[in-house]
Amino acid sequence: MEILPRRxxxxxxxxxxxxxxxxxxxxxxRVEVKTLYKVLLTEPIDPIGVKLLKxxxxxxxxxxxxxxxxxxxxxxxxxxxxRATKLTENxxxxxKKLKIVSRHGVGQDNLDIPAATHxxxxxxxxxxxxxxxxxxxxxxxxxxxxKRYGEAEKLLRDGTFNQPGxxxxxxxxxxxxxxxxxxxxxxxxGTGAIAKRVAEICHVGFGMNVIGYDxxxxxxxxxxxxxxxxxxxxxxxxxxxxxxxxxxxxxxxxNMINKDSFAKMRRNAVIINTSRGGIVNEADLAQALCSGQIxxxxxxxFSPEPPLLDNPLFSLENVIMTPHIAAASDGxxxxxxxxxAENILEYLEGGKPRFLLNPEIYVPVSEHPRRG
Numbered sequence: 001m002e003i004l005p006r007r008x009x010x011x012x013x014x015x016x017x018x019x020x021x022x023x024x025x026x027x028x029x030r031v032e033v034k035t036l037y038k039v040l041l042t043e044p045i046d047p048i049g050v051k052l053l054k055x056x057x058x059x060x061x062x063x064x065x066x067x068x069x070x071x072x073x074x075x076x077x078x079x080x081x082x083r084a085t086k087l088t089e090n091x092x093x094x095x096k097k098l099k100i101v102s103r104h105g106v107g108q109d110n111l112d113i114p115a116a117t118h119x120x121x122x123x124x125x126x127x128x129x130x131x132x133x134x135x136x137x138x139x140x141x142x143x144x145x146x147k148r149y150g151e152a153e154k155l156l157r158d159g160t161f162n163q164p165g166x167x168x169x170x171x172x173x174x175x176x177x178x179x180x181x182x183x184x185x186x187x188x189x190g191t192g193a194i195a196k197r198v199a200e201i202c203h204v205g206f207g208m209n210v211i212g213y214d215x216x217x218x219x220x221x222x223x224x225x226x227x228x229x230x231x232x233x234x235x236x237x238x239x240x241x242x243x244x245x246x247x248x249x250x251x252x253x254x255n256m257i258n259k260d261s262f263a264k265m266r267r268n269a270v271i272i273n274t275s276r277g278g279i280v281n282e283a284d285l286a287q288a289l290c291s292g293q294i295x296x297x298x299x300x301x302f303s304p305e306p307p308l309l310d311n312p313l314f315s316l317e318n319v320i321m322t323p324h325i326a327a328a329s330d331g332x333x334x335x336x337x338x339x340x341a342e343n344i345l346e347y348l349e350g351g352k353p354r355f356l357l358n359p360e361i362y363v364p365v366s367e368h369p370r371r372g
Contacts, residue, residue, distance in 0.1 A: 142242045142298065153175075296318040300321075
C-alpha cells in the first residue's frame with residue numbers, strides 16, 4: 001500500500017517537501033515485506049524510518065493527521081507512528097489490532113498514557129534524539145537576545161548611522177551596548193538530555209555559570225554536566241541572566257513561569273522556551289516585556305499551536321519567535337525517525353523496546369491480547 005487516499009480533502013502535510021517526496025518513494029511498495037504486520041504513519045517522517053519499517057512490515061501514510069481520519073483507518077494496523085496528533089481514547093478504542101504506538105519525539109503531552117495502558121497498547125518515545133538540535137536552538141536564541149542582533153540590524157537599516165563618525169563611535173553616542181556571555185549565569189528549569197547539552201555548550205563553550213532545578217536529578221549528576229543544583233525555581237530567578245525552560249508540559253508545570261516569576265528576575269534577564277507552550281504564561285510574559293520587567297524572550301513554542309495572530313507577543317520587538325523548529329533540523333529528524341522506527345521494529349520482531357512509557361503492561365508480541 002502507498003499513501004492512503006484522502007477522503008474529499010485537499011492535501012496537507014506538516015513534513016518538508018523533501019522528506020515527503022522521499023517517504024513517498026519508499027512507501028510505493030518497492031521493498032519486499034517480510035511479515036503481515038502493518039504500520040500507520042500519521043505524518044511524514046525522515047526516509048530512514050520509513051526504510052527500516054518497509055524492510056519488515058507494510059507501511060502506510062495517513063492522508064492527514066486529524067483524529068477522525070486516524071480513527072477511520074487504525075482498525076487494520078498493528079503499530080502507529082505519531083507526531084503531533086493527539087493519541088486519544090477514540091483512536092485507541094478503534095485500534096482493535098493496535099499493539100504499540102511510537103511517539104516521534106520526546107514530548108508526552110499529546111499522549112493519553114492512562115487510556116493506552118488500559119487498552120494494553122505500549123507507548124514509546126525517542127528520548128535524546130533531538131537533544132543537540134534543541135539545545136543549539138535555545139543557546140542561539142539566548143545569543144541573539146543578549147547580543148541585541150535584532151535591535152542592531154534595525155538601527156542599521158533605519159539609517160541611524162547615516163551621519164558623520166565611525167560605527168563604533170556612533171554606537172557609543174546612542175548608548176548601544178550588548179552583553180558578553182562569559183561570566184553570566186544561565187538557569188535551567190529541568191535538566192534532562194536537552195538541558196544537559198545546553199549546560200555543556202554554555203559552560204564549556206562560553207564560560208557561563210550554570211544553575212538548575214530538577215527534583216528528579218541529583219546534585220551529583222548535575223555536577224557532572226557543570227550544573228549547580230538549586231532546590232526551587234524561585235531561588236534561581238534573582239541570580240540568572242538567562243532562564244531556559246526544559247520541562248514537559250503537565251498539570252504541575254502549566255503556567256509554572258508567570259508574573260510572580262518575572263517579578264523576581266533581573267531587568268536585563270531573558271527567558272527562552274523551547275519545551276512546550278503553556279509552561280510560560282504568555283499574557284504575563286507580554287506584560288513583563290512591555291513594562292521592562294525583563295529584557296527579552298525567545299520562544300519556539302506557544303499555546304495554542306499554531307499561535308493566534310492576535311497574540312500580544314507578536315507586536316513586541318524584544319521577542320524573537322520561531323514556529324516550533326528547534327527539533328526540525330536534519331540531524332534531529334533523522335534521529336527521531338530512526339528511533340521511532342526501531343522502537344516498533346524491536347517489539348514486532350519479538351523484543352522489548354528500550355523507551356517504554358508504560359513498561360508495566362509489557363508482554364511479548366506473541367502473547368499480546370491484540371494479536372489480530
